[in-house]
Structure formats: structure tokens, C-alpha cells
Amino acid sequence: MTDSYRIHGETGEWEVVVGLEVHAQVTSNAKLFSGASATFGAEPNTQVSLVDAAMPGMLPVPNGECIRQAVRTGMAIDAKINTWSRFDRKNYFYADLPQGYQISQLYHPLVGEGSIEIEDGDGTKVIGVERIHVEQDAGKLMHDQHPTRSYVDLNRSGVALMEIVSRPDMESPAQAGAYLRKLRAILRYVGSCDGNMEEGSMRADVNVSVRKPGQALGTRTETKNVNSVRFVMATVEHEARRQVGVIEGGGKIVQETRLFDPDKGVTRSMRSKEDAHDYRYFPDPDLLPLELDDAFLEACRASLPELPDAKRKRYEKAGVTPYNADVLTAEVETARWFDALLETGAPAGPASNWVTSELFGALNRVGKTIADSPVVPAQAAELLALVADGTLSGSLAKQVFEVMLETGDAPAKIVEDRGLKQTSDTGAIEAVIAEVMVKNSGQLAQYRGGKEALFGFFVGQTMKAMGGKANPAVVNQLLKAALQG
Structure with a gap:
């Protein structure tokens, strides 16, 4: 202190x-x-x-x-x-x-x-x-x-x-x-x-x-x-x-x-x-x-809920960072919402990061509190699961979340209706990478000449060409091979 x-x-x-x-x-x-x-x-x-x-x-x-x-x-x-x-x-x-x-x-x-x-x-x-x-x-x-x-x-x-x-x-x-x-x-x-x-x-x-x-x-x-x-x-x-x-x-x-x-x-x-x-x-x-x-x-003591300090320690033990744990336990409504999310089986670490960044940011923009959030814990768990299993990339998940806020629809329905599913199709990604390299021959020559910082440029161009639907891990792997020449 x-x-x-x-x-x-x-x-x-x-x-x-x-x-x-x-x-x-x-x-x-x-x-x-x-x-x-x-x-x-x-x-x-x-x-x-x-x-x-x-x-x-x-x-x-x-x-x-x-x-x-x-x-x-x-x-x-x-x-x-x-x-x-x-x-x-x-x-x-x-x-x-x-x-x-x-x-x-x-x-x-x-x-x-x-x-x-x-x-x-x-x-x-x-x-x-x-x-x-x-x-x-x-x-x-x-x-x-x-x-x-x-x-x-x-x-x-x-x-x-x-x-x-x-x-x-x-x-x-x-x-x-x-x-x-x-x-x-x-x-x-x-x-x-x-x-x-x-x-x-x-x-x-x-x-x-x-x-x-x-x-x-x-x-x-x-x-x-x-x-x-x-x-x-x-x-x-x-x-x-x-x-x-x-x-x-x-x-x-x-x-x-x-x-x-x-x-x-x-x-x-x-x-x-x-x-x-x-x-x-x-x-x-x-x-x-x-x-x-x-x-x-005894009846009074039995009626007490889990209190902030105990809840914070439980969150940290489950993999939540100390900072996130403090934020999530500061208000009882937030803790209740997060507990409901954990009860679905959502992993504590990624779930806490999403709540404290994406959800809080969105609620601040629309002037709502977590108690009247248009997205319920079960929907958030579904969105996180789609990211975890590779169906959605981080950027696609943000797009889906914005639609969830507007419509209240389930993430899987939004993915299906709008064709937002992430692809790991190596053939399709390799074809796009080849086009990107042809269109950016000058940057390609600089990269092969030793300017390796341009790798991020090629990643961005590839993801842009694929509408953000390509699996970033697959893109990185295929790009490294293609840029080597």
C-alpha cells in the first residue's frame, strides 16, 4: 500500500x-x-x-x-x-x-x-x-x-x-x-x-x-x-x-x-x-x-452470497487476469452476468477479455448497462465458441457481434444468413495470395530484398481480398511459404 x-x-x-x-x-x-x-x-x-x-x-x-x-x-x-x-x-x-x-x-x-x-x-x-x-x-x-x-x-x-x-x-x-x-x-x-x-x-x-x-x-x-x-x-x-x-x-x-x-x-x-x-x-x-x-x-450467515473478494479470487484461479477480475467484481450486476457466462462452459480467460473489451465498449456506445444488455450470456458463449473452433476469426466475430447488438439474433444464424464463416481452404487462400503478389510486385521485391516488415502488409492485403473470412493462422503459414519464392 x-x-x-x-x-x-x-x-x-x-x-x-x-x-x-x-x-x-x-x-x-x-x-x-x-x-x-x-x-x-x-x-x-x-x-x-x-x-x-x-x-x-x-x-x-x-x-x-x-x-x-x-x-x-x-x-x-x-x-x-x-x-x-x-x-x-x-x-x-x-x-x-x-x-x-x-x-x-x-x-x-x-x-x-x-x-x-x-x-x-x-x-x-x-x-x-x-x-x-x-x-x-x-x-x-x-x-x-x-x-x-x-x-x-x-x-x-x-x-x-x-x-x-x-x-x-x-x-x-x-x-x-x-x-x-x-x-x-x-x-x-x-x-x-x-x-x-x-x-x-x-x-x-x-x-x-x-x-x-x-x-x-x-x-x-x-x-x-x-x-x-x-x-x-x-x-x-x-x-x-x-x-x-x-x-x-x-x-x-x-x-x-x-x-x-x-x-x-x-x-x-x-x-x-x-x-x-x-x-x-x-x-x-x-x-x-x-x-x-x-x-x-445462522440463517443470516447462510443467506450471504459469494462476496467480491472471494469471487475475485475464484476468477483469478480460473484464469482471469487480476485486472479483469477487479473490473468484473466491481459491480454485482457485472459479476452475475459473467457468472452466467461461465456456467455455459465458456473459458474464463477469453470470456473475461471479451466482456471487459468488446461487450463493455459496445454498451458504453449505446448508453446501456450490463443489466439491460441486448446480448445475453448464452449468446456470448455461442459467439466465443465459434471463435474457438475456428468458424470465426477475431475480425469476423466483431462483425457478428455488431449484428447481434442490432438484431438480437443468435451468432450461428448470423453467420449462416450473411455468409461470414471463416475459411481455411488452402487452395482458395493460395490463389488469393498469388493475385496479391502479382498486384504488389514492388513490395514483393522489397520483401525479398530484406524488408521483412512488409510481411504484415501482405497479410492485410490477403485478408482484405478475402473479405476478412480467411483463417489468419493459415494465411500466415501460406504467405511465409509463398513469399520465400
């Missing part, structure tokens, strides 16, 4: 220390403590129960699916699962918080310490995860609906969140980005969060401090609700440089909450940072502690 990232200030080098608190919306149909829908995009205040609106006498009831998903997430990062946990009230006033408190877990979280391995530069680094606790989301204030008023939408009030708190183990914007991408991939593999940062279902609070090498941790700031990997990296970069500038200018870093301005790429002060005692945490009297039994934990 590279550790060369430093901020170069007027007084020398500074180290950057980064920790992330990621809020991930739990995949569930209902909210954490009510039966109201948790789906995204509904009209304001159409998904609000009496519990969400904090009507008098309404009592919260934990949603078992939300607890299950949080436990599965903890297991996916090898974290300690606490069989006894408790909900606390975090007291503060805000217009979008009807109860005047948030139900969270401070003292006894559902999930304890775990870790996530990231790649950066030429190596790997393990980022510690301090805890995962379950809490309810607040509502949303809308300031752009009226020139002088703000409106409150309580659709998100009570939606279940996992707060995934890392240790301050990251040392650069790149590491922060790698950690967030890896965490999002794990959540998507597990199915506990969709990871759609643009919809707000995953967002990060970015804690940054700076220090001289060898010194204790500096005072940190927390930049709230950053909603993309790119913006998280930009937050770390800007905030670290800002802090170095403040300190070197004779000032002190204030522990505060900040916001990231994506238009200007800078952070701005929002308010002074509160400590835990400011929220007057105490156990929620309306909720009993959560107690998990062995059967529940």
Missing part, C-alpha cells in the same frame, strides 16, 4: 487522516419502526404513518427485516455481531424531526468491529470498521417550493439507516474513494442497500484532520452528507489543504460541521461540532433491547 500522499506546506510535509461515517438506507419495504412504505420518489407526505409523524400515544415496533439486513452486512465485513443491543434517543430539535429526538444506537450497537480491505497503488490496506448501528432517518426540508417559506416532507422520517463508522485509517483522497467504492460493492452484493448515492440512499460524513508525521491526531472537521465518491475525494483534498493553510497561517482548526459545495469544490462552515453529551442520549423507554439467538444468526 502506497503511503506517499502528503500535503506540502510552507513548513514541510503534512499527513492526512480520514475517517468516514456512511449512512446506508436499509433495503426493506417498510420503515424501521412503522409499516409505512420506504420506497423512493413518492409525492411528499404520502408515506407517513402516525408513528413517523410522532402522534401522541404511538409506539415504535422494530422491523425485523431491517435488523436482519444490518446483521448480514456486519457478517459480510467479518464484524462482531452483538447478540444484545439497545436503542437510544438522540435529542435535538429540527423542523424535519417530529419527535424531537432520533432513535439510534450509541452505547450498545448491533454490530461491533470489522474491517474492509481496499486496493490502492501497488498493494492492499485494511480499513477498520468501528461499528454499524441502526437508526431512523429524519424528514426533508424543501426550501425551493416558495419564495418565503420552507416545507417539510416526512416521507423519509423513520426510514431505516445503517451508520457504518470507519476508523481513521485512510490517508489520502484515493484511499477514501477506494473504501467507499468497496463498501458500496459489498452492500450491493449482500442486498442490504442499493448504494444509489444520487437518490440519497447512501451518503457519507467525511472526517478529516492533518498532522506532521509522527505527531498525534489533529483536530478534525466533519463534512456532512457528501453524496458521491468523487465528491468525497474532493472533500478530503480541499479540507486537508484548507486545514494546512489555517495552521501554517497561525490559526487553529475548530472542531465543526461543514458542508461541501460541489459547484465550487470547497467546504463551508455549517455549525460547531456537537459532542455526545450535547444530545443527552438515554435508552429509549418504548423499545426493549434486541436479543438475537443462534438460529437467527
